[in-house]
Amino acid sequence: MSTHLVTGATGFVGGALVLELLKTTKDTVVAVVRPGPNETAEARLHASILHAARAYGLDPEAVPLERLRGVAGDLTAPGCGVSAPVPRAHMLWHSAASLRYEDRHAEEISATNVGGTRHVLELARASGVEVANMISTAYVAGRADGRIFEVPIETPDVNNHYEHSKIEAEALARQADHLQVRILRPGIVVGHSQTLAATTFTGLYGYARQLMQFKGAMERMQKGLLARRPLRLRANPDLGLGLVPVDEVAVQAVHIGNSPTARGVYNLTPVAPPRVQDCILAVTQALGFADPEFVGFDAPLEWLDEQLDARLDFYGSYVRGTKVFDRSRSDAALGDRDDLRRTLPCTKALVNWYFARLEAERAALPVSR
Amino acid sequence: MSARDTLPPVFVVGTGRCGSTLLSQCLRSHPDILSLSETLVFATDLGGRIAEAFPEGEVGGEALWSILGAPHPRQTLMLRHDVMMDEALYRPGPGRRYTAETGVPALMATTLPHLTDEPEGMFDRLESFTRALPPADIATQYRRLFDEMRDRARARVWVERSGGTLRVVERLRRHFPEARFVHIVRDGRDTALSMSRHLGFRMALIAAQLTEILGVDPYESPDRRYIDDVPDDLVRFLPERFDAAAFRDEAVAVPLCGHYWAGEIAAGLEALRGLEPGHLLTLRFEDILRAPRAELARLFEFILGDAPPAARLDALAATVRAPRSAWQALPERERAQLASACRPGFEALNAAGLG
Structure with a gap:
């Protein structure tokens, strides 16, 4: 031992x-x-x-x-x-x-x-x-x-x-x-992969939480704003997200x-990563956003889009560009051991699990009206 | 004053920074009107304690006094850092009962100094009255206190006017079904520009963002479990690291205020919808600037049934001054952003026939 x-x-x-x-x-x-x-x-x-x-x-x-x-x-x-x-x-x-x-x-x-x-x-x-x-x-x-x-x-x-x-x-x-x-x-x-549970909340959860916070803040400014107005998000919708x-x-x-x-x-990294678009839509739809428009890194943004873009800046490398993670060495090390592979739960399930937890934490938020 | 002579209360509502303070100044000059200025805005601690200011069920006089007769955290923080908004008339200092450390009770911030040169004496009398009130729903308690103030002033009607109360019209209608409303509307672009430079709105809008990020009101709760989510430009305004210079000097983004204005207008018009004739008067700030005498006459006629004598109206009209700043002076890009942000508010006004 x-x-x-x-x-x-x-x-x-x-x-x-x-x-x-x-x-x-x-x-x-x-x-x-x-x-x-x-x-x-x-x-x-x-x-x-x-x-x-x-x-x-x-x-x-x-x-x-x-x-x-x-x-x-x-x-x-x-x-x-x-x-x-x-x-x-x-x-x-x-x-x-x-x-x-x-x-x-x-x-x-x-x-x-x-x-x-x-x-x-x-x-x-x-x-x-x-x-x-x-x-x-x-x-x-x-x-x-x-x-x-x-x-x-x-x-x-x-x-x-x-x-x-x-x-x-x-x-x-x-x-x-x-x-x-x-x-x-x-x-x-x-x-x-089975229980959906996480014990700390960064990465996908941080991204989702930032969107929830942004939605909440904007809702305090103007009720229903983000349900009506589609945001422009600088992201590559077809990129694989490394969940x-x-x-x-x-x-x-x-x-x-x-x-x-x-x-x-x-x-x-995942063998078959989900698309960025599907992951972001899982978050935005759970929060009641109008479906966002995906635009390139240099695309012009309006003020509201810029605010969210700044909040999500840290996550830019997850959702922009064309990264594909090579796994040749990892796969060789794992061999044909299927028991070492897990199925990624659908992003919607992961996000909903987290939002249910966050909603409970935020139940005592002061009303705005 | 007999019950027959009194009139149902009036709330002057608006988005804030829309010219309503001017109305309070005018209303105060009329002997039949008790002008309650900024009572709700300070009772709700700049919008952070709306639910607490309208508790459910029966409450005693002590509970009402804890709303009106106590200092609240956002205002106290602003006082301690010497960034209180100009509307707060009571300034702590040597020889005053309240200091920046103790904070200033909500009723003392503006409402009582607006009415008397001896606000502390009035405060004490109202405290005795209020604490002795028997239990009742919160609207009855407010009504008892404001009616008492009205009667002591030998006025016929009390008129509450606070910046930003369009936000609570739905509550006001529910709690005060007999009330009448004056809705003052100003061009959203000028309103938003003014909001962006106003310390009270700065606090309210910063607090709204921090609250949603932290999951708690940071001015009420020490919970900082989501502190890492707070961006650098907002973290400076947490109470434990409050940067007074930045707060004083850095305007809130004008487009944010534009979105706020548009939201308040749309929601406010919806909340005011269905009021019976005689219960709603809409005034446009720009009309007051253009024709102050006629518009002020409409205001008094709505509240009291008749306008003051011509000479008094003329004197009041002479006090009306156009504000200094205008949205047209903004840089082109900011102007476009502001116009875009305000658009839903203008559309709502047009749809209501107020465009």
């Missing part, structure tokens, strides 16, 4: 990874976790993993918590700020990341994604780790178009601080010559990670 050192275990991908590691191995999992205000790191970790297990339709009683240890730490601190020596581990799973993107968060994004990666690699070295699985994102491709291969980014052309930070983090990992490094690049991670269920990311990442020969970059 071996030990896995995990970061980001209380996050979306990290939580699913931990569950998959506990399920498919007999190994011990040690996660570096920030303590909660009133709970230890381990208590917070266990609560988070049990929450994820319930969300994904697993029996929480069956989760072997005795093999899951939490170590208090903070990735932004040297040595990850761990207060006690971390047990010797053979494999690192680094999935902690800041998914923020606004300019005001630039320092924090860099501190977490770049500084954090540096500290995690130091910790890994100190813990005897030999193999590192780094969770990155397929969207390190930035503004690149066409076929996006599973290779290091040599000439970054990014849209935002987040993409830039993830490229830097990948570069740091590649420079760690004492480690066998795998760069795992998921697409836009969405809820569980991938969280359980597929976890199962494929763990399979590749546990392969003794794996090294290099792997795109954990």
Whole structure:
């Protein structure tokens, strides 16, 4: 039996990874976790993993918590700020990341994604780790178009601080010559393929939430405005959107990670991505928007369209251009194992699941009339 | 004043920035009219507490006083940062009962200083009266208080006028079925331009956007779970990091105000639809500027049944001044955006025969 050192275990991908590691191995999992205000790191970790297990339709009683240890730490601190020596581990799973993107968060994004990666690699070295699985994102491709291969980014052309930070983090990992490094690049991670549930809400959910917020704000300005007036959205309607269920990311990442020969970059992206148009319409129709008009990146916009365009800027690389993610290396690593594939739920179901949750949260919003 | 002499109340409603403050100034000069200025706008905390200002079921006098006699968070924030709108007549300062720290009660912001030079004394008398009111529905409680004020002023009618109350016409009609309405309409392009530069509207429109992003009213709730969704240009106006200079200096986008105006007009006309003759008077601000004497005469005739003497009308008409800014001065692109945003409002006015 071996030990896995995990970061980001209380996050979306990290939580699913931990569950998959506990399920498919007999190994011990040690996660570096920030303590909660009133709970230890381990208590917070266990609560988070049990929450994820319930969300994904697993029996929480069956989760072997005795093999899951939490170590208090903070990735932004040297040595990850761990207060006690971390047990010797053979494999690192680094999935902690800041998914923020606004300019005001630039320092924090860099501190977490770049500084954090540096500290995690130091910790890994100190813990005897030999193999590192780094969770990155397929969207390190930035503004690149066409076929996006599973290779290091040599000439970054990014849209935002987040993409830039993830490229830097990948570069740091590649420079760690004492480690066998795998760069795992998921697409836009969405809820569980069976239960639809997610535990954190970025990517598709962030896009959908921004549209809900925009609709709500405009509704307070003018009732029914966006139901009457079609918006112009800068998006390529025929582009494939890289949605991938969280359980597929976890199962494929763990399979590749546990392969003794794996090294290099792997795109954990959908084999048959849904069209951008269908995904956006799933969101806008659920919210009662008039069907939007899809226009090119340079198309003129009216003021109202510009406002939404600015709000959705972060998601531009998801919906514009002509990116197609190549999966040759991932598919070769997975072989003909159909059990490592999941069916992506329809976007409408994912979105409706999320909106039902958001509506409940927003039930107490003050009236506007 | 006998019951026979009194008249049903009047609400002067509009989008805000449409010239209604001018009407309050004129109405205040008439001895038969108790002019309640900006009562609803401050009672609802610039539109953030509409439901709280009209609670369901029976409420006691204490509850009414918590609406009218208490400070509210948006106004207090504006006072603390010295960005309160000009309409607020009570200015905290040395020797005053209320400070920027305590906040100013809703009724004290404008309503009472508009009526008297000793608003604090009037406030105390009204507090005693209001707190002793027996339970009743909220409209009855408002009516009791405003009737009391009317009678003490030896007036025949109370007229409430607040900026932006077109938004609550439906509630007002439901709660005050006997009420009459004066709807003042101004060219949406000028109105929107004026809104964009007005501190009260700035607060209301910023708050509306922040509320929808955060899922809570940020001036009432500390919940910031969606803080990361707040764009950089809005995050500066959260109460915990309020940038007073930016708030004071940066106008709200004019097209946003155009959309707001158009929405208010369309919804307001719908809410006013069906009022019986004698219950609705529509005035156009541009007509008041063009023919102030005749339009003010219509206003008084609608409210009281007859117009003031000619000399008084002349004096009031002489106070009418055209505003300084006009939408025609905007850059071409902004002008086009504004016109586009206002279009549904103009279409609604045309459809109502008010174009």
